[in-house]
Amino acid sequence: MKILKGLTVILLFIGGNNKGQEKKSIADIKNPGDDFIKTALIKQLKQGSTFTIDEAGAGLKKIQFETKELEAVAITADELLKSNGFNTLGTDEFNEKIKNIFGRIIDPNSQSIFLYINFFDKCDKQFVMYHNNGVDYEGLFVDKQRKIFTDFYYIPELIEYKKIYPKLNGIENFDVTRKSSINDSDIKIPHWRDIASLNEIRKKNVQTIVARNMFLFNDNKTQYKWLILNDQNFMAALVKTFGYTANTELLKWVIERTKFNKNHPQDYGKLFWTKQCDGSLKLHANTFKVLQKLYLPNDPSENRFILDYIKNYLEYFADFNNKETGISKEDKVKILANIVYFAEQYKYDKRFVSGYGDNSKMMGRLRFFLDQEEVNILQKNNYFNLPKFKEWWDNADYDDYFVEECEYNGTCGPDNRPMNMTEWRKQHPKE
Incomplete structure (x- = not known):
């Protein structure tokens, strides 16, 4: 030729x-x-x-x-x-x-x-x-x-x-x-x-x-290895720009390279969702599946910070005034519900934190951040059909109180401790 x-x-x-x-x-x-x-x-x-x-x-x-x-x-x-x-x-x-x-x-x-x-x-x-x-x-x-x-x-x-x-x-x-x-x-x-x-x-x-x-049309593994070494922007864009999450190996590679950055907080959200060209929301279910395999008890790798990244993104994205690409309020609540639902499971996982489960209080944070209109959206949509969401939501009423008092009102200190759950429950019995 x-x-x-x-x-x-x-x-x-x-x-x-x-x-x-x-x-x-x-x-x-x-x-x-x-x-x-x-x-x-x-x-x-x-x-x-x-x-x-x-x-x-x-x-x-x-x-x-x-x-x-x-x-x-x-x-x-x-x-x-x-x-x-x-x-x-x-x-x-x-x-x-x-x-x-x-x-x-x-x-x-x-x-x-x-x-x-x-x-x-x-x-x-x-x-x-x-x-x-x-x-x-x-x-x-x-x-x-x-x-x-x-x-x-x-x-x-x-x-x-x-x-x-x-x-x-x-x-x-x-x-x-x-x-x-x-x-x-x-x-x-x-x-x-x-x-x-x-x-x-x-x-x-x-x-x-x-x-x-x-790689993309013939699923060639050798070419994948070359691409993640030499064409990293393109490979990351497949996931973050276009929402391509079907290739689990590629998705895992992107997730492990993506940290929450307060100067570019929206970048972390690209792992979880994308707004499609017709205006609809696409949630990346495969991201949650990969994260579940990556976030393990006593992991010494960078993956141990995954829940910290999620918490930081939750705090950023829960503020609807951040003008996040013009998504609807209902889509915002749906995104938050799915992300928090993934993170909250570790509160009930006794493999974590010496058998007491994760203490990030993710659902409590969500309760703190959502206004009444957003709570109504959550309930109207039957908690987006996430199986244990309502149970975990109801169980997080004390976490909501604790997060507000200690982390956002700043009233916690050596001389002003919040009530423990037993004390608080006496004043706020479950219905």
């Missing part, structure tokens, strides 16, 4: 049944899109490299790429995947994967080949024709025709163009300049051939295309 003879990474293990197999060369595969890619390459060589230029500081306007350039990237990515043993899914299975992972529905009647997934705003369906920079643009393109996905890359970022197309080398013998919008001066643009790290950039880009597609 002419366009791929010069790839820095032409050899990748695909794992599984191919262990011990010679790493595959993709140099001899024929590609009917060669002229297509050559045309895109000529344009990009004439424009010069996008590297080493501070476009904002230099006053250079960003250049949109064309659909034909994106098509050239897709052709290259498809051949890369085929050469590495990628198993292309059927149309229905592929469409279902895209829906489950990214929350996007592929319209079978659409004539567009590509679907844009925006990592800054998952609900924004506007087609972005700019190279990712992590600040203004961050997204990927789903190729509905080839049933793969990829970022947009410039052709020199994927292939060794100087070896594959030697007749084009003369293009880079001429200076490339662009006008600054700040002072109308000419800014010299470096050629792609002048980028010292270009080989490493190519290698990373190729590995990223192969690893992402083979």
